[in-house]
Amino acid sequence: MTIGGWITMTVSLAFVWVGTFWCFKKVLSAPGEEKAPPGFGP
Amino acid sequence: MSSEHKEQWGSRLGVILAVAGSAVGLGNFLRFPGQAAANGGGAFLIPYFCALLLLGIPIGWAEWAMGRYGGKKGFHSAPAIMGLFAKGSMGRYLGVVGVLIPLAVSFYYIFLETWTFGYFLKYLTGGIGVPQGVPIAEQTAAAASFYNSFTGASQDGLLFTGDSKFTIISWVIVFAVNLYFVFRGLSKGIEKFCSYAMPAMAVCALIVLVRVLTLGTPDPAHPDQSVLNGLGYMWNPDYSKLGNAQTWLAAAGQIFFSLSVGFGVIINYASYMKPKDDVALSGLTASATNELFEVGFGGMITLTAAFVFLGLSGTTAAVANGSFSLGFATLPVVFAHMGAFENVVGALWFFMLFLAAITSSLSMYQPAVALMKEALGWSHGKATTLIAALGTVGAVFTLWYTQDGAFWHTVDDWVGTLLIYLMAAVQIIYFGWVFGIDRGWKELHSGAAIQVPPVFKFVMKYVAPAYLIIIFVAFCFQNLGGWITAAWATPGSRVGVLVILATLMFLLVVVKIGETRWRAQGLDIDDTKPAD
Numbered sequence: 001m002t003i004g005g006w007i008t009m010t011v012s013l014a015f016v017w018v019g020t021f022w023c024f025k026k027v028l029s030a031p032g033e034e035k036a037p038p039g040f041g042p
Numbered sequence: 043m044s045s046e047h048k049e050q051w052g053s054r055l056g057v058i059l060a061v062a063g064s065a066v067g068l069g070n071f072l073r074f075p076g077q078a079a080a081n082g083g084g085a086f087l088i089p090y091f092c093a094l095l096l097l098g099i100p101i102g103w104a105e106w107a108m109g110r111y112g113g114k115k116g117f118h119s120a121p122a123i124m125g126l127f128a129k130g131s132m133g134r135y136l137g138v139v140g141v142l143i144p145l146a147v148s149f150y151y152i153f154l155e156t157w158t159f160g161y162f163l164k165y166l167t168g169g170i171g172v173p174q175g176v177p178i179a180e181q182t183a184a185a186a187s188f189y190n191s192f193t194g195a196s197q198d199g200l201l202f203t204g205d206s207k208f209t210i211i212s213w214v215i216v217f218a219v220n221l222y223f224v225f226r227g228l229s230k231g232i233e234k235f236c237s238y239a240m241p242a243m244a245v246c247a248l249i250v251l252v253r254v255l256t257l258g259t260p261d262p263a264h265p266d267q268s269v270l271n272g273l274g275y276m277w278n279p280d281y282s283k284l285g286n287a288q289t290w291l292a293a294a295g296q297i298f299f300s301l302s303v304g305f306g307v308i309i310n311y312a313s314y315m316k317p318k319d320d321v322a323l324s325g326l327t328a329s330a331t332n333e334l335f336e337v338g339f340g341g342m343i344t345l346t347a348a349f350v351f352l353g354l355s356g357t358t359a360a361v362a363n364g365s366f367s368l369g370f371a372t373l374p375v376v377f378a379h380m381g382a383f384e385n386v387v388g389a390l391w392f393f394m395l396f397l398a399a400i401t402s403s404l405s406m407y408q409p410a411v412a413l414m415k416e417a418l419g420w421s422h423g424k425a426t427t428l429i430a431a432l433g434t435v436g437a438v439f440t441l442w443y444t445q446d447g448a449f450w451h452t453v454d455d456w457v458g459t460l461l462i463y464l465m466a467a468v469q470i471i472y473f474g475w476v477f478g479i480d481r482g483w484k485e486l487h488s489g490a491a492i493q494v495p496p497v498f499k500f501v502m503k504y505v506a507p508a509y510l511i512i513i514f515v516a517f518c519f520q521n522l523g524g525w526i527t528a529a530w531a532t533p534g535s536r537v538g539v540l541v542i543l544a545t546l547m548f549l550l551v552v553v554k555i556g557e558t559r560w561r562a563q564g565l566d567i568d569d570t571k572p573a574d
Contacts, residue, residue: 008084
């Protein structure tokens with residue numbers, strides 16, 4: 001494995017892992033979803 | 043609309059996992075590493091991430107926003123939603139492609155899914171018969187023999203007339219599982235299954251990854267065949283490849299097919315969201331999840347494992363033989379070198395591929411079911427029964443015409459590849475140019491949990507359509523001539539063409555009936571009034 005290989009692998013893995021964690025963190029911390037008012041639905 | 047009750051996703055996370063499950067498939071683990079290794083290794087990731095940012099994510103955002111907008115108007119099928127964005131019948135008939143793609147692909151995809159399930163069962167019960175402690179050539183021959191026998195690749199009709207009915211039995215089980223979850227509906231079926239299957243797939247991938255990364259240098263006689271050199275095979279960059287247009291085409295194609303944009307599923311799935319649900323962050327998260335499985339797992343596992351046991355020449359030959367040969371004929375040879383862990387790792391690997399495949403195949407019926415429900419006014423059960431019947435007919439052709447995979451290769455080329463480019467191009471052009479990028483941008487940000495950087499407005503209007511048209515033209519230039527010749531070359535390929543045309547005609551008739559029905563009901567099918 002060359003230095004170039006280490007760099008591209010590390011940068012790519014960091015990009016996808018950090019990106020995915022950031023997205024899921026935002027999703028899970030976003031305000032609650034709208035709920036149907038009482039009396040609606042089955 | 044006419045469905046008996048309004049279907050909706052149960053949670054934001056549920057729809058994200060369902061879309062990500064649809065996108066993560068066999069290509070993430072088998073196609074991506076081969077493409078990267080053949081096109082510059084680590085250097086391939088530069089055009090790959092460019093395509094992700096300029097093509098995959100923007101078109102995905104457009105598709106999410108279009109789907110949710112259609113849902114606000116009460117529509118869930120691609121033809122009806124495309125009719126809104128095109129403001130007329132042309133969009134509805136072009137939108138048929140968004141139903142044809144997932145339906146026709148499901149005809150053969152469940153067969154490929156059957157391979158993963160059948161291999162998984164075999165590894166659970168002792169493996170596929172690759173002997174240990176013999177030369178690699180003998181192991182390769184044994185793995186190839188099982189592969190050819192299981193897939194019926196040597197002769198049409200072999201799966202029905204041959205001695206073993208294992209493939210057919212596996213297919214019946216896989217098809218039944220798919221139908222069970224589709225019948226259960228969106229939230230109780232697809233969403234619930236994906237909410238368990240996606241984390242399970244990640245756990246399987248992590249275990250296999252750890253096992254591969256701890257292989258070290260298993261054969262002292264070949265000190266060059268180490269994990270580090272295996273990673274180097276995949277990741278060492280060859281920047282000279284960046285000057286080759288083929289590298290950029292391959293990267294764009296990989297992103298495109300991997301993210302499932304233009305497939306007809308995202309537009310359908312997003313239509314079941316609530317009017318103020320976020321689509322910007324949801325679309326980004328589904329794409330990110332797909333990339334994690336593709337780059338983070340696919341890029342680390344497949345070729346590294348092959349290199350450690352097969353060396354440079356063996357791995358290069360495996361990559362040259364294509365994705366399926368790599369996954370189903372080469373990796374069993376690799377597992378045979380893992381000693382006591384052979385069957386455990388083999389079972390985990392194929393179970394992981396099975397989860398990747400089934401979370402994709404589950405999404406393929408829903409667009410057609412939605413069309414039947416809203417165009418014909420049918421119940422969920424009746425619509426699903428019809429689509430299941432069509433799926434059975436398509437599958438029978440797939441299971442009979444197995445010689446060299448001619449039937450399913452034909453459907454994959456013309457529908458699962460070419461029409462996806464067409465659908466994505468039509469979608470992004472309607473979104474940016476007919477619906478209008480300002481209106482589209484506002485729609486994307488309605489209820490959004492993130493602010494998309496304004497530069498993407500320019501990307502969605504100009505860069506993505508231009509990028510897509512360039513790669514589409516280049517792709518046609520490279521492949522169309524050969525495909526036209528191959529399409530009529532064998533009985534399997536000819537039947538493939540006829541099945542595509544028959545399915546297309548059927549769907550066009552359904553849309554025509556639906557259009558007449560929607561007009562009679564006074565629905566705003568040409569989007570003359572803004573949605574709420």
